[in-house]
Amino acid sequence: xxxxxxxxxxxxxxxxxxxxxxxxxxxxxxxxxxxxxxxxxxxxxxxxxxxxxxxxxxxxxxxxxxxxxxxxxxxxxxxxxxxxxxxxxxxxxxxxxxxxxxxxxxxxxxxxxxxxxxxxxxxxxxxxxxxxxxxxxxxxxxxxxxxxxxxxxxxxxxxxxxxxxxxxxxxxxxxxxxxxxxxxxxxxxxxxxxxxxxxxxxxxxxxxxxxxxxx
Amino acid sequence: xxxxxxxxxxxxxxxxxxxxxxxxxxxxxxxxxxxxxxxxxxxxxxxxxxxxxxxxxxxxxxxxxxxxxxxxxxxxxxxxxxxxxxxxxxxxxxxxxxxxxxxxxxxxxxxxxxxxxxxxxxxxxxxxxxxxxxxxxxxxxxxxxxxxxxxxxxxxxxxxxxxxxxxxxxxxxxxxxxxxxxxxxxxxxxxxxxxxxxxxxxxxxxxxxxxxxxx
Numbered sequence: 535x536x537x538x539x540x541x542x543x544x545x546x547x548x549x550x551x552x553x554x555x556x557x558x559x560x561x562x563x564x565x566x567x568x569x570x571x572x573x574x575x576x577x578x579x580x581x582x583x584x585x586x587x588x589x590x591x592x593x594x595x596x597x598x599x600x601x602x603x604x605x606x607x608x609x610x611x612x613x614x615x616x617x618x619x620x621x622x623x624x625x626x627x628x629x630x631x632x633x634x635x636x637x638x639x640x641x642x643x644x645x646x647x648x649x650x651x652x653x654x655x656x657x658x659x660x661x662x663x664x665x666x667x668x669x670x671x672x673x674x675x676x677x678x679x680x681x682x683x684x685x686x687x688x689x690x691x692x693x694x695x696x697x698x699x700x701x702x703x704x705x706x707x708x709x710x711x712x713x714x715x716x717x718x719x720x721x722x723x724x725x726x727x728x729x730x731x732x733x734x735x736x737x738x739x740x741x742x743x744x745x746x747x748x749x
Numbered sequence: 750x751x752x753x754x755x756x757x758x759x760x761x762x763x764x765x766x767x768x769x770x771x772x773x774x775x776x777x778x779x780x781x782x783x784x785x786x787x788x789x790x791x792x793x794x795x796x797x798x799x800x801x802x803x804x805x806x807x808x809x810x811x812x813x814x815x816x817x818x819x820x821x822x823x824x825x826x827x828x829x830x831x832x833x834x835x836x837x838x839x840x841x842x843x844x845x846x847x848x849x850x851x852x853x854x855x856x857x858x859x860x861x862x863x864x865x866x867x868x869x870x871x872x873x874x875x876x877x878x879x880x881x882x883x884x885x886x887x888x889x890x891x892x893x894x895x896x897x898x899x900x901x902x903x904x905x906x907x908x909x910x911x912x913x914x915x916x917x918x919x920x921x922x923x924x925x926x927x928x929x930x931x932x933x934x935x936x937x938x939x940x941x942x943x944x945x946x947x948x949x950x951x952x953x954x955x956x957x958x959x960x961x962x963x964x
Binding site for chain 1: 750751752755756757759760761762763764765766767769784785787788789791792793794796797798799800802803804805806807808809812823827830831839842844857863866868869871872873875876878879880881882883885886887889890891893894895896901903904905906907914915916917920923924934938940941945946948949951954955956957958959960961
């Protein structure tokens, strides 16, 4: 495969500008754009080509309200584990925008997809989750070039989400993705701006030949 | 963020043409290109901005040979679970190219990165693995635009890889990625060409409002 300098730059532009968004406008998303980002997700890699994912598209206000309730319940439960200043800082973070965003996509992973002996899953059982995450990353990058904002919500009890969306017990609701347009697209990660966490130095994360070598 | 039509097309081109590669040339990879794809990985999303990943770059022939040995041992063990025609088909697949590729990147995930109460990890413990997979997908797309081939090897016992690369017991060796140039870049997934598995119809994977709705 050959890619021009312009094509390379386009990929790096989207990789470096993709952000996790919590603030959305109510504007609806054209159906063909939704299909484009799902198509990108479906062309993610999967171990043994198992394609373990499903996509539940939620636009109903009542269902979104129940998902937001599940996320908020978990947020309040998590706050109890923080103390003093960190607790106040945590409670001041906007951690989800489920009700604001016109669309929530619940991405699930089916650990039985492809049968009992999927190539690779026998060695590393979590390969279905890893594959599903790669599909989500494709969708996220596609959403970004389409001018959409996407927020990955990971505060919820999986059984709450299963109950709300009628998901069978063996299916893993890996992510709730809020999708919509926004007029507040940040240039830096929200948690960096909020002084919650800093970006690490890449060089400190690289080892040579074995773990713990000089960086 | 605004992306032109050309930039959108570039992203979809790389998403649709990214392949899992098992056949490599011996040509070395320029150091700046390796850094570019690692930089792309490091700009993947991570829950709570925990950035749980490390990258161990392996180029030594002796170490690559030991990793290839671990993968081949696992391949032979897995073959025992297949029977008759499926077994022959499995054994005929080329499942890794570790010794051929000039570089293997072991991507690890540290479940302790960021401390005991990382935002999101308290709710969904596997968020560190999901984040690491997103980083790998960024790297894979970057490798593709750089004209590199990448193969994700997921046949190994994690403790074999820990032993070979001196990885501490609590660190998860999520992936072994073979990276190099190739003169055999396939247009379709290798497992599709080998009639191992077909690509599913996207429409059959989409539900509306709740699981199991009419597609």
